[in-house]
Amino acid sequence: MATPTPTQTSQRVRELVEATVRFAGDSGDGMQLAGTQFTNTSALAGNDVATFPDFPAEIRAPRGTKAGVSGFQIHFAARDIFTPGDKVDCLVAMNPAALVTNLSDLVPGGLLIVNRESFDRNNLQKAGLESNPLEDGSLEGYQVFPVDMTTLTRRAVEGTGLSTRDADRCKNFFALGLVYWLYNRPLEPTLHFIESKFSSKPAVAEANRRALMAGYNYGETTEAFASQFRVAKAKLPPGRYRNMMGNQALAWGLMTAAHLSGCKLFYATYPITPASDILHELSRHKNFDVVTIQAEDEIAAVTMALGASYAGCMGVTGSSGPGIALKAEAIGLAVMTELPMIIIDVQRGGPSTGLPTKTEQADLLQVLFGRNGECPLPVVAARSPADCFDVAIEAWRVATRFMVPVILLSDGYIANGSEPWRIPELEQLPPIPVHHPDKPNNGQVFYPYKRDELLARPWALPGTPGLMHRIGGLEKEDVTGNVSYDPHNHQKMVNLRAQKVANVAKLIPPVEVEGPEKGKVLVLSWGGTYGACATAVKRLQEQGQEVAHCHLRWLNPFPANLSEVLARYQRVVVPELNMGQLLLLVRGRYLVDAQGINKVQGKPFTVGELVEGIERYL
Amino acid sequence: MSTSNMPLPVLKPNDYASDQEVRWCPGCGDYSILAQMKKTLATLQLPREKVVFVSGIGCSSRFPYYVNTYGIHSIHGRAPAIATAIKVARPDLQVWVITGDGDALSIGGNHFIHAIRRNVDINIILFNNQIYGLTKGQYSPTSPLGKVTKSSPFGSVDNPANAISLAIGCEATFVARSIDVYTSHLQYVLRRAAEHRGTSFVEVYQNCNVFNDGAYSYATDRQTKADHVLELEHGKPLIFGKNRDKGIRLNGMEPEVVELGKGITADDLMFHDEKAEEPTLAYLLSRMRYPEFPEPIGVFRDVERPIYDDRINQQLVQAREKRGPGDLNALFNSGDVWEVNE
The missing domain is CATH 3.40.50.970 (Thiamin diphosphate (ThDP)-binding fold, Pyr/PP domains)
Structure with a gap:
């Protein structure tokens, strides 16, 4: 049974273009679930979203320790975004370890929601804290909201028949409800989720529903928060999402x-x-x-x-x-x-x-x-x-x-x-044509290595009468596919295999450049750094800098026009989450004095890091 | 194209020969195995296009090049995994793995174990010559302890692997052994392997006349073989010897060689039951080694169990029956979906 989202708001609402929220807690605290729910709700509300889950390799590291902290970051916006955000506007820390490991990412003056009851001596010690940050003034630069989440959640789920231990596991929904209130999000998507996810466990469903509502209502009724926020719908291209x-x-x-x-x-x-x-x-x-x-x-x-x-x-x-x-x-x-x-x-x-x-x-x-x-x-x-x-x-x-x-x-x-x-x-979507021959390709004989115009060989399937042939790891004779140790044949086959891969460039589109057609700096990226690079370049362009962005989809073969594109800029900068691998290829292949921006910290680039890195060449 | 009322062409053993020159050393036991395989395929009248030979690396693994069927000469030890996928993808094909003692038991041990455990409907033929031939004479995982080779000049310190014991330990549903020069016996065993549904494992004692000549002379010399080899027959007592006057009797859980006569009759001997659900006796047979015992050849075990490729394909059918054929549009639009308008 879905409960309608309360519509009346007693506080003032501030409009934001974008915001970044991070849920952080123990790996057993359900932070990934809270983050996923917040993401889906924000997406359904029409925002553009980008997320970054960050969790430990251990399934259940010792409770309360820094090693066991699991986080989920959501960047949601009323405009196009490409990254999960450099800094966090609102951090939910379920325990001291989560606070300690995540605080450095919170913007100065940012919102910090903590479960006050988890800041006991034992947990503080596990987080390596000598004093309680909620009391020692070390959090003065932030808007801190200590909430007794444990007690409030237990009270909310009272009467559902859940044990205290199970009741405590509903805390993530309380926290989620509170952040929903804070960012003026609808509750329905998560209520639907709870209903279907826990359909076989009505007591758990009811408890989670109550915890979610309690969190939301806590935001509504306490006057702790000066304001709510609203992030309007993004202008995504029309369609179903x-x-x-x-x-x-x-x-x-x-x-x-x-x-x-x-x-x-x-x-x-x-x-x-x-x-x-x-x-x-x-x-x-x-x-x-x-x-x-x-x-x-x-x-x-x-x-x-x-x-x-x-x-x-x-x-x-x-x-x-x-x-x-x-x-x-x-x-x-x-x-x-x-x-x-x-x-x-x-x-x-x-x-x-x-x-x-x-x-x-x-x-x-x-x-x-x-x-x-x-x-x-x-x-x-x-x-x-x-x-x-x-x-x-x-x-x-x-x-x-x-x-x-x-x-x-x-x-x-x-x-x-x-x-x-x-x-x-x-x-x-264009079909992918696939052909399996059903008759010999040379009179009465089938040659398994007879190639087409792009050098592909026929894909003859076992079971096809008359096309029996043997393949294997030994070098093949050109055309016939028989085993061959002939020196010139080997050279030929190596060349053919290489040329075949090079021919892929005939089918892939040329690279495109975002920004000036030529000039000072070209940022060349590949893979998952796309979002951070695109955002960083855009920011620099808005500052009037002469910088363009080119993103590679195919790393082999390179697009046919890449050489010509690289030559149009005074400097090519290659940001990578490695120590310079595409950089090595580009330098070796095109003889350009490209420079790298490199990071291997297990984390993506922040936009800030890239802006700073690229600025050095402008 | 043939039609149903035309007589099917009869395939002869040589119709299964490819046009490639066979390049094993003259006198190699592999020639005989190849010949018996072609005869077996002709006996079964399998259409050539329906047969796939998959091999790894080693002398034996050149086999696919010499048969006019489909084939892959793959990489060292991996043939069982490749064969598994071919059989899952195309259950209508008959898939053979040709492997050697190094390929199956050393570098490919893991795939060997798991293909058998899954009971994929493939036939694994292991050419056991107790030596690495293609790399020119190092000891193999089946070489006896103390074996002097190029890589073990002071004698091998490795305990040899027992292929049949291993296969039975992996819950093999068909296990057999034959010898390269026992031509009709080898044909019989290969045919039985082909007819069994599930993984069929056949160990073939094979002579490497260049690097390990005579490794099985005890089992092949006319004078001695009858005393050193015991031919297993389903439902029959374990009798061997030139005069068929010796047998295997169970003393508790220990087999012992006994002479028939003097109060001991065939009824006192162990009887072979290749269909026994419980693999213990088959395992016990696999432990009988020369010189203490005659070495059993023939079918150790042939039982029916569910087959991996059947199960995989049945799951696909059941999923379609239960949920209907997959509909990508429905999948894309399931769950939380929202509309963005102009």
């Missing part, structure tokens, strides 16, 4: 490409953070004829994908850096056998196990060069959560058109982040 996370968009993109191509999607993978959600999503959709296999290891996963492609499906495997390292030899086999395949790398901090839940862009050189021999393949990178949908379809298109494995780069930031996604008209 939904909120999308990167991994979900990738999964849906793959399913859509399967539909467009008529090839069955065969996803074989091994669980790894932050790629596992692709498997979780795809495994729910078996009625779309999606095969998912949780293989025994990363190598089995990639070789299963290869076997599936050989048999006429699109074999897809997904992993993160450590798994991609294990898959390298099999990816080489796919290059050699010239079979279509998609290898998804949702990058995380490395090397080795590195930072499993934190983002980085440091696998670019690995996916380009981390195989034995001359082994080029196309590489495409998503730039935002919703973009994962389009990139999956593009990767599929190239893999089938060129008979080549394609690497699709995402990262932890994109994978778990979300933004509004304009729902495409399925009928408007």
